[in-house]
Amino acid sequence: MSTATEELPRGIELTRKGFVTNYPPYRYWRGDVAQRFLTPAPLNIYVHTPYCVQRCAYCHYKTTTLSENRKPEIDRYVSSLCREIELASKRFDLKARPTHSIYFGGGTPTLLSKDNLSRIMDTLREHLTLADPEITVEGEPVTLIQAKADHLQHLGVNRISLGIQSFADEIVLKTGRRDTEKQGLKAIEIALGTGAVVNIDLMSGLAGETDATWAHTVETALGTGVQSLTVYKTELYSNTDYYASVKKDAQFLPSDEEEVKYAAHAIKQLERANYLPVNFFTFTKGGGFMQRHTTSKWRGDDIYSFGVSAFGALGNISVQNTSDLQKYSDMVEAGELPVARGYQLSAKDLMARDVVLGLKLLRLDRKEFQRRHGFDLVKLVQPTVDALVGGDFLTVTDAELALTRKGLLWGDYTGRQLSAAVDAVAS
Numbered sequence: 001m002s003t004a005t006e007e008l009p010r011g012i013e014l015t016r017k018g019f020v021t022n023y024p025p026y027r028y029w030r031g032d033v034a035q036r037f038l039t040p041a042p043l044n045i046y047v048h049t050p051y052c053v054q055r056c057a058y059c060h061y062k063t064t065t066l067s068e069n070r071k072p073e074i075d076r077y078v079s080s081l082c083r084e085i086e087l088a089s090k091r092f093d094l095k096a097r098p099t100h101s102i103y104f105g106g107g108t109p110t111l112l113s114k115d116n117l118s119r120i121m122d123t124l125r126e127h128l129t130l131a132d133p134e135i136t137v138e139g140e141p142v143t144l145i146q147a148k149a150d151h152l153q154h155l156g157v158n159r160i161s162l163g164i165q166s167f168a169d170e171i172v173l174k175t176g177r178r179d180t181e182k183q184g185l186k187a188i189e190i191a192l193g194t195g196a197v198v199n200i201d202l203m204s205g206l207a208g209e210t211d212a213t214w215a216h217t218v219e220t221a222l223g224t225g226v227q228s229l230t231v232y233k234t235e236l237y238s239n240t241d242y243y244a245s246v247k248k249d250a251q252f253l254p255s256d257e258e259e260v261k262y263a264a265h266a267i268k269q270l271e272r273a274n275y276l277p278v279n280f281f282t283f284t285k286g287g288g289f290m291q292r293h294t295t296s297k298w299r300g301d302d303i304y305s306f307g308v309s310a311f312g313a314l315g316n317i318s319v320q321n322t323s324d325l326q327k328y329s330d331m332v333e334a335g336e337l338p339v340a341r342g343y344q345l346s347a348k349d350l351m352a353r354d355v356v357l358g359l360k361l362l363r364l365d366r367k368e369f370q371r372r373h374g375f376d377l378v379k380l381v382q383p384t385v386d387a388l389v390g391g392d393f394l395t396v397t398d399a400e401l402a403l404t405r406k407g408l409l410w411g412d413y414t415g416r417q418l419s420a421a422v423d424a425v426a427s
């Protein structure tokens, strides 16, 4: 009969000494981590409004239009939002954490009445600890009248993001929106007048776009003096009118090559005017005016999201509320949190997420990645990093992996390649 000792690799002594109390051993434990543990982590808040003036032809968001008088329905929705804030705050002790950012997204939050906006803000103040938060409100230009803007200022809103999409009226018309260049410019002026940091969204690759219409849009956008410009690539989603008309050959959409050309034109003009990239799609004056909310989102920080279909994350669990408006209100009124589905991220998922979302901020800090996950990212996925450096998508230094100018145009592609490699190595 062989003994256990004979089966052990050489150099390893068989012993029953050394009770394992913990992992890792105490010699690795540090005071700064104790301090981090004692400091409540900042919280970010998202509040969803599902209502819009119209359903835009390209838009995939789950929204509902305001064709009839739906005031009672909207009032009920806002009451549900307030109740959900109260319920979630109690359930997760959200008041114990400093709220650093609040983002009113949609849909079109600027459609909400002044009373309803006040009700939501009052409820957030009552049930959370607002720590001089960044407060952003999204809006469609036609909905931002002076009285509404004054009210936003009164509520402490310090960032306004307007969906302009295009300054070429004929292009906007094809999207089903009613905004005109004149109205867009007026709304921007009103927004800037509140003292808020103003962002405008543009979309490259809308139906009917030409070199001339796009050049006009970019030039006009630069002339507004807004602090921040976001250029989204138009994505074609199956639940949109664009998709339906492309299927019928009725709608002309720019090709992928044309869209890349438009995006590249915008980047060049923006950089010339000293609007520098802060993520793949947002360019700010001098690279300043960092937005806490989106930065936190791409870093994977906690975001608690209120409202129908809203999604957020606490720690390593991501959750989404029900997308059914009626069910949302019914559940909240019954005292239940309206959470419908979730995902628990494994250690591998967290690494892949930090890569694919973190790269949206243009660079990945190697030391920070190692601190969070215990691996040097470059060594972990060296062949993929080499291929991306060879293709001129990335540069690598001891400190970071950074997107090149070409990588900026192919940002999600680069992030997906890296995170897929992380996923494969860790499997």
Ligand SMILES: C[S@@+](CC[C@H](N)C(=O)[O-])C[C@H]1O[C@@H](n2cnc3c(N)ncnc32)[C@H](O)[C@@H]1O
Residues within 6 Å of the ligand: 052, 058, 059, 060, 061, 105, 106, 107, 108, 138, 139, 140, 141, 161, 162, 163, 164, 165, 201, 202, 203, 232, 233, 234, 235, 236, 237
């Ligand atoms: C929720 S909307 C916010 C503002 C407001 N609802 C509006 O449209 O004016 C956020 C932004 O998403 C972008 N967006 C919507 N559908 C898109 C798509 N199919 N592809 C790319 N960007 C899209 C638009 O630029 C829009 O301004």
Ligand code: SF4
Residues within 6 Å of the ligand: 051, 052, 053, 054, 055, 056, 059, 060, 061, 063, 106, 107, 108, 140, 163
């Ligand atoms: S783009 Fe804005 S206004 Fe248009 S449907 Fe989407 S969320 Fe609503």
